[in-house]
Amino acid sequence: xxxxxxxxxxxxxxxxxxxxxxxxxxxxxxxxxxxxxxxxxxxxxxxxxxxxxxxxxxxxxxxxxxxxxxxxxxxxxxxxxxxxxxxxxxxxxxxxxxxxxxxxxxxxxxxxxxxxxxxxxxxxxxxxxxxxxxxxxxxxxxxxxxxxxxxxxxxxxxxxxxxxxxxxxxxxxxxxxxxxxxxxxxxxxxxxxxxxxxxxxxxxxxxxxxxxxxxxxxxxxxxxxxxxxxxxxxxxxxxxxxxxxxxxxxxxxxxxxxxxxxxxxxxxxxxxxxxxxxxxx
Numbered sequence: 294x295x296x297x298x299x300x301x302x303x304x305x306x307x308x309x310x311x312x313x314x315x316x317x318x319x320x321x322x323x324x325x326x327x328x329x330x331x332x333x334x335x336x337x338x339x340x341x342x343x344x345x346x347x348x349x350x351x352x353x354x355x356x357x358x359x360x361x362x363x364x365x366x367x368x369x370x371x372x373x374x375x376x377x378x379x380x381x382x383x384x385x386x387x388x389x390x391x392x393x394x395x396x397x398x399x400x401x402x403x404x405x406x407x408x409x410x411x412x413x414x415x416x417x418x419x420x421x422x423x424x425x426x427x428x429x430x431x432x433x434x435x436x437x438x439x440x441x442x443x444x445x446x447x448x449x450x451x452x453x454x455x456x457x458x459x460x461x462x463x464x465x466x467x468x469x470x471x472x473x474x475x476x477x478x479x480x481x482x483x484x485x486x487x488x489x490x491x492x493x494x495x496x497x498x499x500x501x502x503x504x505x506x507x508x509x510x511x512x513x514x515x516x517x518x519x520x521x522x523x524x525x526x527x528x529x530x531x532x533x534x535x536x537x538x539x540x541x542x543x544x545x546x547x548x549x550x551x552x553x554x555x556x557x558x559x560x561x562x563x564x565x566x567x568x569x570x571x572x573x574x
Contacts, residue, residue, distance in 0.1 A: 349470035373532030467544035
């Protein structure tokens, strides 16, 4: 911004000089003033994209680990549909090194509480309170880490053993680099998947898919997967595609939230974030 101030001072000095000379402006002065105004305009445009203007941090630099093999159980799930996982992993948490009863070390909490627990034979993240929300520490505390192409996967447990359990929801919230909401995808144990998401033109698109009842397993583990490819968002459960949306605004980060009653079990594990393998690797 210093260059803008200098440009303004130069313009002000030139203007003052014209006033002192009785309003006579030479061709050289006109040219110099025009040049200074062009510099000032260029600086304003350049600074408009800076993080201190928008309030957004720069995109985080990701550390990628290329995975060559896909586990057999996931291959079986992928074979049911057209989901293609990215293979350059930049965040993965299977919780194998975590202690039960402690807060998971690769995450932060933004609402409610959560802990590592043992449930149905797995080590999981258990969201304890209604509206508990947890966010991954992908690159420190950065809120700007999702690339323009990525896949997100995790396993979640679906309640369904009693009628009163049928209104629990897992919410996947997407946000921009200033942590402002871009919308959500919610998995409901009422056999629906709902979404309310912002498009590139800042309009919102809402919808519901009843296909969830065909593919989701009650009182069991399910596999959620999502792909984002330069604006195209696709969501799958147990390998089956539930919806696809074009021209969606690119998210910079995400959070997972549980919503329901105290006796609901919000448990998830095996979170995986990946992008395309860079060319030449």
